[in-house]
Amino acid sequence: MNETLKLTLIAIGILLALLTIAAGLIWVERRMLAAWQDRYGPNRVGPFGILQVVADMIKMFFKEDWIPPFADKSVFILAPAIVMVTILLSFVIIPFAPGILVADINIGLLFFLAMSSLGAYSVVLGGWASNNKYSLLGAVRGAAQMISYEVFMGLSVMGVVIMAGSFNMTDIVLAQKNVWFFIPQFLGFVIFFIAGIAETHRLPFDIPEAESELIAGYHSEYSGMKFGMFFVGEYLGITLISALITTLFFGGWLGFGFLPPVVWFLIKMFAFILFFILLRASLPRPRYDQLMSFGWKILLPLSLLNLLVTGALVLYFT
Amino acid sequence: MFSIIRSLWLTFLHMFHKRVTIEYPEEKAPLPPRWRGRIILSRDPDGMERCVGCYLCAAACPVDCIALQATEDENGRRYPEFFRINFSRCIFCGYCEDACPTYAIQLIPDFEMGEYDRQNLVYEKEDLLIAGQGKYHGYNYYREAGVDVGVKGKGEGENEDKPVDVRTLMP
Numbered sequence A: 001m002n003e004t005l006k007l008t009l010i011a012i013g014i015l016l017a018l019l020t021i022a023a024g025l026i027w028v029e030r031r032m033l034a035a036w037q038d039r040y041g042p043n044r045v046g047p048f049g050i051l052q053v054v055a056d057m058i059k060m061f062f063k064e065d066w067i068p069p070f071a072d073k074s075v076f077i078l079a080p081a082i083v084m085v086t087i088l089l090s091f092v093i094i095p096f097a098p099g100i101l102v103a104d105i106n107i108g109l110l111f112f113l114a115m116s117s118l119g120a121y122s123v124v125l126g127g128w129a130s131n132n133k134y135s136l137l138g139a140v141r142g143a144a145q146m147i148s149y150e151v152f153m154g155l156s157v158m159g160v161v162i163m164a165g166s167f168n169m170t171d172i173v174l175a176q177k178n179v180w181f182f183i184p185q186f187l188g189f190v191i192f193f194i195a196g197i198a199e200t201h202r203l204p205f206d207i208p209e210a211e212s213e214l215i216a217g218y219h220s221e222y223s224g225m226k227f228g229m230f231f232v233g234e235y236l237g238i239t240l241i242s243a244l245i246t247t248l249f250f251g252g253w254l255g256f257g258f259l260p261p262v263v264w265f266l267i268k269m270f271a272f273i274l275f276f277i278l279l280r281a282s283l284p285r286p287r288y289d290q291l292m293s294f295g296w297k298i299l300l301p302l303s304l305l306n307l308l309v310t311g312a313l314v315l316y317f318t
Numbered sequence B: 001m002f003s004i005i006r007s008l009w010l011t012f013l014h015m016f017h018k019r020v021t022i023e024y025p026e027e028k029a030p031l032p033p034r035w036r037g038r039i040i041l042s043r044d045p046d047g048m049e050r051c052v053g054c055y056l057c058a059a060a061c062p063v064d065c066i067a068l069q070a071t072e073d074e075n076g077r078r079y080p081e082f083f084r085i086n087f088s089r090c091i092f093c094g095y096c097e098d099a100c101p102t103y104a105i106q107l108i109p110d111f112e113m114g115e116y117d118r119q120n121l122v123y124e125k126e127d128l129l130i131a132g133q134g135k136y137h138g139y140n141y142y143r144e145a146g147v148d149v150g151v152k153g154k155g156e157g158e159n160e161d162k163p164v165d166v167r168t169l170m171p
C-alpha cells in the first residue's frame, strides 16, 4: 500500500513538474530567442516577465475553441490528445534520479521508440481531419519526416544499447559510471540529436508546420486549448528529447557529487533545451527534399556504420 | 557543416550585444521633425486661421477621412465652418499636407492618440486648430497676393505689383 502510494505520488509529481516546465519553456524560449536577436522579449508581466506564461494560458483557455464545420469532428478532437498522451507516456521511462522514475521497465528504450512512432499519428490525423489543403500537406510532410527519421533514431541509440548491454534506462545510466557515452558514441549522439529535432519537428526541421509555406501546417485549423495542446506538446517533446539525450549520452543523473543527482539531470536537460532554442534562432529551414535526402543518404549510412563499428569493437574486446 | 556551427556560435554571441529595443513607455524614441503623426491646423503669423477651405486636402486624402465646409466672414475671407478628421481612418500618408496651398494642415511628430472609444478619434476643428504656426513660420497666404479680405489693401501684397489702370493701357 505504502509502495503504491509512493509511486502514485512520484508519477503525479513528475507529471506536474513536466507540465510546469513545458509551460515555462514558452517564456524561456521567447526570452532566449529575444536575447539572441538583440531584443528583450516579454519582460512586463511579473518579475522578468515570468507571469507571461500565466497570461498566455489564460488567453488560451478563453479563446473560442472552434471546430470547422468541414472537419472530421471526432478525429479532429482526438489528434491533439494523442500528442500529449504519447509524449507524457514516454516520460515514464526517464530516470530523473535514483528512485525518481515512474516505471523501471526492461524495454525502456523500445517503449520510447514505440511511443514516438505513435506520436506521428497526431500529426497525420490532425492534418487529415482538418480537411484543409495546407493541413494535409503538412500532415503528409510530417508523416514522411517522422517515419524516416525514426529509422535512424532507432539505429543511432543501438550503439548505446550495445555498450550498456541493456534497454533499461537505469542500466544505461549506470553503465556510464566511467565514461559518458557521448565520447565513445559521438556519432550516435549527433545523429540522435538531429533525428530528435526532426522528431519534435522543431526548427530548422519544422517542415510540417513551415509558417512561411503552409500557414501553420497540420494545426492550421486548430484554436483555443486544442492548439494549446499541440503547443505544449511541442515543448514537452523538446523536454523529452533533451531528457533522453541526457540519459543516453550524458550520464543521466551522474554528476560530480556536490549537487543532488536530480539537479545534475535538470542542468544537463536544460542545457540541451537551450541548444534547441539556439538552433531555432540561428538556422534556416531546409527544403523538403533536402531534408529527405540528408536523412536517407547521409544519416542512415552513418548510423549503420556507427552500429557496425560499435558492434565489432564490443565483440572484439569482450 | 562548419558554416552551421559558425552561425550557431555567432548567434550565441548576440546574447552579449547591446539590445536594440527601446522600452517605449519609459523611454521615448526620438522622432524626426518631419515625422508624420497627428494632424493639426495652424495659424498664420497674425494669429488667423490659415485654412481657406479649398477642399484640396479632402480631395487628396486617399481614405476620404477629411470633411469640411468652407464659409466666408464679413470681409470675404474664406475659412472652414467645420473641419473634421476621422483619425480612425487616417493612414498618416501626408498627402493632405502636400496638397494644402496655405501650409494650414500639417502632420506633427506625435502618435500617442490611443482612445478606448472609437468615436473619440473623430477630431473637430477645435481639437485640430493650434495657436501657433506649426512647422512653417512667417508664411501668411493672404499677405502674398490676391484679393482684399481685410488683411492687406489691393496691390500691397509682398509679391504683388500695383494694380494697373486698364483704361490707360492704350496702344
Ligand code: SF4
Residues within 6 Å of the ligand: B039, B057, B060, B061, B062, B063, B064, B065, B066, B085, B089, B090, B091, B092, B093, B094, B095, B096, B097
Ligand atoms: S494623412 Fe493622408 S489619410 Fe490622413 S488625413 Fe491626410 S491625406 Fe488623409
Ligand code: SF4
Residues within 6 Å of the ligand: B050, B051, B052, B053, B054, B055, B056, B057, B058, B068, B096, B099, B100, B101, B102, B103, B104, B105
Ligand atoms: S487645410 Fe489646406 S488644403 Fe485643406 S481646405 Fe484648408 S487650405 Fe485647403
